[in-house]
Amino acid sequence: MPDTQPDNKVTLEALLRLKRHEKPAPEFWESFDRELHQKMLHTLVRKDPLVIRWIRSLYKRLYIVVPSAAAAVITLVIALQGDVVQKTLHLANASTLEVASKRSGFTKSVQGMYGANKTFVTNALGYSHTSSEGSQASALRVVSSDKVNYVVNTLGQSSNIASIAQGGVLF
């Protein structure tokens, strides 16, 4: 017998295997099953707290939102880079390049100061060496009016096309 040694000594393995015979009475299982089913029913019916549900729904949405957002950002960056090259080439051909700040009513005042056929590069923080006073631009766009082009970006101070292009954020 593997459980005992030849001299009839009790082995540890035999003793441990005895524990397989430890069983609760049948009535124990009746109450066990009843309680378990009650708890399971409670689990099915019970709703998680609002915070838990919100976190769970957020967690599920992340699977959709994150890849979509990443794809959108990549597309935007690629589009912007193409536009930057195009605008840089266009602006490089301009005869005069000056930097001014974008502010309310800026177009008219600049036109008055510099006249037509000028290109102005403006940054979002609005500081430029040709403007006595900086202001914040609220939008990213080309302001074109009567042959006057203004390049507006949202980066920091830029005084020429090269620095704006380096900033990488142009419309």
Place this chain on the structure above:
Amino acid sequence: MSFAKSISDTLGTTEVVAACDRDLDWAIVQKVQAGDVKAFDKLIQKYRERLLSIIYNLTSNHEDAADLSQEVFIKAFRSINRFGGKSAFFTWLYRIAVNTTYTYIRKSRFKRYFSLQNMDDESLSSSEVLEHLSTQSSSGKYAVASELQEKLNEALQTLSIKHRTVVILFEIEGLSHQEIAQVTNTSEGTVRSRLHYAKQQLQAYLQDYLN
């Protein structure tokens, strides 16, 4: 039939039974995942005794073992959709049981030593092992067995929880080293090492009773 026989010859009867058992469990799990809640009862009926035994032997506490077993089934039920069938259902269930018990033991440090249920006479007479426990009369045999049980429970409680787990799963529940490694999320080498150390400790503790 010949196909089944050839499989049986190749793998061995035990492996074939285990594979069929695993497939059967997986079929039930898929039913539950599809929304058949009642199918989970079959899994409860099948594993409740073994689960209770594992948890009881880990905790040595009858009432807590029952509560924890219920908690384990509820956890398994709630996360059944995450079970992908890569491992056997019972190893997945046992892992939940072991982790839940570890958490419980960490929270409540006190330990009690009493047996779950006295062995009934039928079990005693059907056990081949018990025939060799003592050459005394029936009542004497019972007394020796009970005393040894108590001592064994004490000895088990002297082990660390990880060593105790390995001993219980291997010697009492009859799991293989590989299955224990899956349940405890360790390597088979670690399982063997822990088992060897644990048995040495138990031998030392029960020296007077075993010799």
